[in-house]
Structure formats: structure tokens, C-alpha cells
Amino acid sequence: MDIGSIFLILGLLVLVGLYISRPLLEKKSVAVSQEEHELSALLAERDRLLGALQELDFDYALGKIPEGEYPAQRADLVRRGADVLRRLDEMQPETARGDVEERIETQIAARRADAARVPAGAGGNGSSISIKPAVQAVGQDDDLETLIANRRRVRKEKSAGFCPQCGGPLQKSDRFCPKCGKKLA
Numbered sequence: 001m002d003i004g005s006i007f008l009i010l011g012l013l014v015l016v017g018l019y020i021s022r023p024l025l026e027k028k029s030v031a032v033s034q035e036e037h038e039l040s041a042l043l044a045e046r047d048r049l050l051g052a053l054q055e056l057d058f059d060y061a062l063g064k065i066p067e068g069e070y071p072a073q074r075a076d077l078v079r080r081g082a083d084v085l086r087r088l089d090e091m092q093p094e095t096a097r098g099d100v101e102e103r104i105e106t107q108i109a110a111r112r113a114d115a116a117r118v119p120a121g122a123g124g125n126g127s128s129i130s131i132k133p134a135v136q137a138v139g140q141d142d143d144l145e146t147l148i149a150n151r152r153r154v155r156k157e158k159s160a161g162f163c164p165q166c167g168g169p170l171q172k173s174d175r176f177c178p179k180c181g182k183k184l185a
Helices: 003-025 034-062 070-091 094-122 133-158
Strands: 159-162 169-171
């Protein structure tokens, strides 16, 4: 290998090394205020406590935790979670919460008013009430609820219970269990 190719390889290695180490050499500091840091820590603690509470309930349902210890552990987690939520409420401005509640209440009032106007204009009697998309969604929701109720009723009429051997669901027309094959009486 001649000296020119060695210098070329060394030059390329230096350039690649500088390119890779550039993020480490730059001094960009992200300024995070103490309040933002505390808010982030409280949100993380809230999420951790919720996960621990769900895990505790699941473990208790599986029988991994004795009945005597469960209420004390659950009460402790709930108490700590309430403390974290109280501190989060103190950090967030009161006006933002009031504003959200006000917006929710106005949306609910508008939806109720629109739902009250739907039957009057839906009869096709030539009334001039215009149906807004939100009102159409209310009508669609009502239709959907009716379909769901009818489907549940039909399924309930077809249901014949459960298989005595495997516990699988049975229909009235079944002679054998569709899950395990046991002959039904």
C-alpha cells in the first residue's frame, strides 16, 4: 500500500470520527424549569401508582396476596395516589379547569337541545329545522343502540346455557358441544 492511500484512509477515519462525535461535542442544554420538572415527576408518579394499584388488584384476584394484607396495601396506594393528584391540582391553574368544565357543560347542553329537536324535524312534515351533524350522530347512536338491543335479545333467545363438561357456550339447536364434542341430552 502506498503512502497516499494510507493518508486517504486516515483522513476518512478522522472525518467519520468527527461526524459521529459531533453530538457529544455540541453543548446544547435544554432549559427545564423546576416547575416543569416537578410536574413531569408527579405525572410519572401518578402513572406508576395507577399501574401498581392495577397490579395489586390483579394479584389479589389471582389469590397471590393474603386477604389480611390486601386492604392495607390498597389503602396505602390510594392514599399516596390521592396526595399526588392533590399536588397536581395545586400546580395547574384554576382557570384552565373551570374553562374545561364550562366547555363540557355547554357541549352537553347543546347535545340535549339538539336531541330534543330531532323528533320534531324528523317526521318529514316540512318543518324548517335543519339537522346538524351532531344531531345526526345522536340519531345514529339511537339506531345503533336499538340494533344492539335487538341483537342481544335474539342471541339470548338462541342461547341454551353452557356445556357441562368444558363450559363452552351452547345454542338450543346444538346436539353436541362445539368446543369439546360432548353429546348433549
